[in-house]
Structure formats: structure tokens, C-alpha cells
Amino acid sequence: MTLKRLFISCFMLNSFIMSSECNLEEFSKNAAQKLAGYTYLKTYKLDASKEAEIEYSYVFSNNTQYVLTLAHELETTDILVSIYDNNRKELCNNYDKKGKKYFQGIGYSCSATGIYYVMFSFKNAKNKCGASVLGFKK
């Protein structure tokens, strides 16, 4: 009986550790698989256990369509991804106000070459872990 309890406790502890682990490689792979029709550019690994928001920058080019796909635990986590211009003005984000949901990515058709900022923030997140992949097409 004691051994059975010990086994169950170990199993539960192991399940807890597994669920709290941040499998960035797996999320990166999943995000890349969503790049249908776009050429891969970059992977952003999102482990926000230490920081609430994660920011990256990239030079977007004129006449180019960019897409940022997302992968994370769908049941427990939402990720808000916002794109800002060089003056830190928000241009768009993946939150659907009407449907009150977060899209699993965002696209931006660039018509002014410049440095753009991409901000990821975890919302309603139990596990602040995920990945985003940037792709482009002409």
C-alpha cells in the first residue's frame, strides 16, 4: 500500500514537472510548420518565466509580406503579439476584440522599410512558454 502511494506520488510529481517544463524546441518546430507559403527567417523562443514581456526588433522591407506564427499550450496560455514602428507606435496586434480571442499569429504587409519592434506578452498564462517563427514572402 505504501509502495503504491509512493509510486502514485512519484507519477504525479513527474507529471507536474513535465507540464511545467518549457519545451522550446517542440514549440519552435510547431510554429515553423505553420509557415505555409512563407520562407523561414527566424525563430523567437519565448520563455517568459523571468520577464513579463519579450521584445525583438527586425528590419522589415518594403513590398514584403511578413508573418509571425505562434505555438504554445493552447488550453492554458494566450500570447499577445504586437508590432510597433520605429517611433514605438503600435501598428497592429493579434487580439480580436469582437471575438475576444487571440489569433495564432499575425501578418504584416510592409510598405516602408525600417526597424520594427515585435513585442510578445503572455496573457492568462499558466505556462509562460512558447515560440514564434518569422517568415516572409515577396
Next chain:
Amino acid sequence: MKQRHYKYIVPILLGTLFSCQKSSNNEDFNQIVEANPIETEVDVSSEIAMQVIEQMPSPLEISAIIKKTGLSYNSGILNPITHMENYTTNSQKAINFGIYATDLGYVNMYNSSQDAMNYLETVSSLSQDLNVSHFFNFELLQKLATNEQNLDSLMHISTQNFEEINDYLAKSQRGDLGALIIAGGWIEGMYLACEVHQKSDHKSLREKIGDQKVSLSSLISLMNAYKSNPDVELINKDLMKLQNIFNKIQVKEHTRESKVIEEDGIPMYQDKKVLTVMVTDDEINQIRTLVIDLRNRLVK
């Protein structure tokens, strides 16, 4: 909004006293470097270097435009793999690693599997010399290169590997080599665009060439950080000459109605602001002359 804080160390009084400062993300990287009076002693934070590296556009974007023009594949414009034996110093190896990596991207865009294999071997060999070969799964990449159906995966995985190498070099004490790899990649992208444009005078390539001011500024910022390496400084002087030409190019701005469409369940935003570069024939010729001269000196 989150503020990133960067530390950079300024050695004072023969390196015996150090002072640390923090700067906000809004500060221009150029200003940070230029504000430092002791140029050769600058120890730029790897975080700042990484920020510049992460924002550099991929040379793949230029190869994609070249392919979109409908022009056929031309291996004659690439740096021949036989040149690899000429590169003996780490700086030469790093810059040509970047050049060959861009060539590999061009080759992959055109699904040329035999050339992909050859350029992959060259890049792999240079990565060993630069002690970054552990980022390459050469066997897997080689397997992918043998089949034209797999060239998309090859492009994806090799691009990811180059990204990891650049991150690693920026974080380590070899940021100068990382900067040279990035510079090599950028210069080769420009070279391919200039070479193809010279033969085709295609409008989209002309615009792409004239539109490189922002990425060139980022590259110069990165190179400035490592100019204690004389090879970096030498190349940077040429890049600054190029920047003088880019500074003269007129840019026209207008606005249009923004719109959002949904594509495969993802919202696609189209911005209001439109910038159009008005590059003249004379400016294109000046850029081309400088780029071709610089690139040909680097690959010799």
C-alpha cells in the same frame, strides 16, 4: 512597455577604473558607441550586439526578389568554392563564411541540389576552422541537399544554424567574427542584386538596392562596436563610403487606407505609410561600383 537595459563598460585610467552606465532601448546604438571616447577599449555588451544582429534582414530576401524577377539561375555570379583555400586568417574565413552562406541561400532558392551540396561542404569546412561546426548537423543537411524535394527544409535548417552561430559568436568573446559574418552576408546579397540588376535593369531589384539604407546603418553600428579588429575597421570604411551615397537618395512618403484581411486564420495588416525610394541611375551606378569593388577584394 518593457525597457531593455544594456550595460557597457568603459575602461578609464589605463583600465584600472571601470564605470558602468545603463541606457534605455530608445537610445540609438550609434550614439552609444560614438559617445564613448576610448574607441579601441570599448567592450560592447553582447546584448547590444545581439540586438543589432537580430534585426539585420536576411540576405535570403534579396535572393527571393532575384528569383521573382524570373531570371534564371547563374552560378557564375557566386564566389567559387575553389577560393576557400585562399582564406587563411580568421577574419577572411569569417567574412567568406557569410558570403558562402548567402550564396547557399541563393542556390537553395533555385533548387540546385548539386551546387547546394558543394556550397554546404564549403560552409561546413569554414565552420570547422572557425570552431562553430557543432551548430551544423552536416549529415542531415547533406542528406537534404541530395534531394530537390527537400531543399525547403535545407534552407530552413541551414538558416536556423546560421542564426545560432551568430548568436553564439555575439555572446562569446568573438563578436568581431560574428560581425564579419553578418557583413559578408550583407555585402554578398548586395553584390548578387547589383550583378543581376546590371544585366536585367529590373525595377524591383533597383528599388531593393536603393532601399538598403536602414540595414546598412545597422551593419555599420555593429561594425563600429568591433573596430578594434583592423579587418573590421577596413571594411567599415568602405561601408561608410557606401552610406554617403545612400544618404543622398530621396525617399517619397505618402499614405493610403490601411486594411486587414484574414489569411489562413491569421490577420494580415497592410500599413498606411508608404515609402518609395527615388534612386537615380547615377546613384545606382555609384553603389554598384563600390559594392562590386569591395566584394571582389574580399573574395580574392
